[in-house]
Amino acid sequence: MMFRTTDMVMIGLMVAAAAFTYKTKHEAENQFDLLAKTESQIRYEEDTISILKADWSLLTQPARLQRLTESYADDLKLGTVEPEQIVTPDAIPQRPPEVPDPNIDTIAEMLKRIDKTSTGAIKP
Template identity: 55%
Template sequence: MFRTSDILLIAVMVSAAAFTYKTKHEAEEQLIAVRKIEQQIRFEEDSIDLLKADWSLLTQPARLQKLAETYQNELQLAPVEARQIVGLNDLPTKPVDVQDTSSKRLGGVADSGGTDKVVTGAVVR
């Protein structure tokens, strides 16, 4: 009837079919995951586009001018005068205070006058 080689070949074919099915199933799961991530990316890109559109509407000069006029009393805004604009060289410099730490004792083993009490397994001469 069946020889040993026939049974062995049938087992190899069944194993190959099972491996192929498993690989195909994993590939389909990965494809579903990739499509889900691509959908999330599209959603985020659409959200960014919507936020950019909102920002451009909110920062229109005509709208800002109207708001500034409406809330003039609360904001107390005034136009910028030419004397208010200065260069970097016109700003006063901040004095630099450098402390001398070379004469200070910083603590530690050197200040205690002794040796380190931690046993490290080193050979002492």
């Protein structure tokens, strides 16, 4: 039994259709995996935001701030704000730009100034 030209063309079309279907299915699965990974990253970021909001509310509690103010009163030398101290931004003099000393490792200096206050999410 011999195959005719039309039979060969039809077999070729069926193979091409099967290959196209496989390729399309494979690309769809890859896109689905990418979507699942992106949704997972979004959930992780939302959880992180929730934790940071909780930390922020903990750090900005008035009782905690009052305690810190009292603890560091000598260092901070804070006083009550008098009404005549409140001015418009135009009345504040411009601070001259600070030129860093090239002999000082600024990153090391910044690391020394990091606040070591422990929050609910970070253990010292």
